[in-house]
Amino acid sequence: MYYSIRSLLLTLGLSLSMNAAFSQQDQRRDIDFQAMEPFQVFDNLYFVGIKAVASYVIETSAGLILIDTLDGFEGFTDHLLDNIREVGLDPNDIEYVFILQAHRDHYGGARELQSQLNAVFGSAEEDWQVIEDNLGDQAPRRDMVLRDGRSLTLGDTTIHFEHTPGHTPGTTSLQFSVFDDGTEHLAYFHGGSALRTDEPEAIQIFIDDLARIKTIPNIEVQIINHHDIHATGADDLFTRAERLQNRQPGEPHPWVAPNEFQRWLDELIADSYERLAQAQ
Numbered sequence: 176m177y178y179s180i181r182s183l184l185l186t187l188g189l190s191l192s193m194n195a196a197f198s199q200q201d202q203r204r205d206i207d208f209q210a211m212e213p214f215q216v217f218d219n220l221y222f223v224g225i226k227a228v229a230s231y232v233i234e235t236s237a238g239l240i241l242i243d244t245l246d247g248f249e250g251f252t253d254h255l256l257d258n259i260r261e262v263g264l265d266p267n268d269i270e271y272v273f274i275l276q277a278h279r280d281h282y283g284g285a286r287e288l289q290s291q292l293n294a295v296f297g298s299a300e301e302d303w304q305v306i307e308d309n310l311g312d313q314a315p316r317r318d319m320v321l322r323d324g325r326s327l328t329l330g331d332t333t334i335h336f337e338h339t340p341g342h343t344p345g346t347t348s349l350q351f352s353v354f355d356d357g358t359e360h361l362a363y364f365h366g367g368s369a370l371r372t373d374e375p376e377a378i379q380i381f382i383d384d385l386a387r388i389k390t391i392p393n394i395e396v397q398i399i400n401h402h403d404i405h406a407t408g409a410d411d412l413f414t415r416a417e418r419l420q421n422r423q424p425g426e427p428h429p430w431v432a433p434n435e436f437q438r439w440l441d442e443l444i445a446d447s448y449e450r451l452a453q454a455q
């Protein structure tokens with residue numbers, strides 16, 4: 176009797192946890208679950224992503240730049256385009272789409288977007304290779320290769336590209352200016368900050384890049400691609416968005432937090448050195 180109840184409970188527990196695993200999978204693919212209201216972050220920057228992953232539009236005087244394309248699951252691309260319209264922008268004005276890392280939640284929507292937009296799609300060489308290896312003849316068209324140290328100017332806006340591998344082999348990070356009611360702030364967008372390699376040399380390159388990013392003068396704003404990538408104890412993306420929404424006149428913009436960005440880099444460097452020690 177004891178055993179049968181115990182095994183019944185075990186079976187129940189197992190099926191409950193299996194259900195939880197299934198529903199997490201389902202939630203990842205479920206646009207109704209994932210849907211987020213888009214919002215304006217700065218004069219020229221909009222969040223148009225979903226719960227699980229960000230996508231942003233940078234507005235310039237000569238058109239729009241879309242950063243990352245969400246996963247390609249059913250309904251996701253429509254939601255992305257709806258979000259862009261909802262903040263008052265026209266997806267037909269998208270001139271460039273930059274894919275910052277070769278994971279599906281960032282590039283999965285690219286091919287469908289290419290069928291709907293007349294835009295130039297760019298990613299780093301190494302990540303184009305990953306995308307093309309993963310998707311074969313279903314891969315999105317490769318229009319442009321983002322190279323370390325290069326910049327692109329569209330109208331009044333210049334985006335600076337940096338090769339920051341470690342999450343994927345071709346992770347691209349961006350530097351660009353954001354404007355808060357006309358006041359300029361320099362932003363840094365790390366394209367993939369979770370280390371995904373155990374190769375000591377690759378970890379060292381990741382650390383060296385972070386140390387170099389720390390020395391870039393005047394970075395005041397951190398842009399993130401998943402909601403919880405901030406320094407320990409800092410608010411997450413959506414809590415911060417609420418703070419922005421409730422901001423009173425004269426209060427600082429919640430994204431303008433240079434010390435927090437430096438602290439985030441320090442924590443990531445320390446974590447990465449621990450990984451390096453384990454890898455050696």
Ligand SMILES: [Zn+2]
Binds near residue numbers: 276278342367
């Ligand atoms: Zn990733």
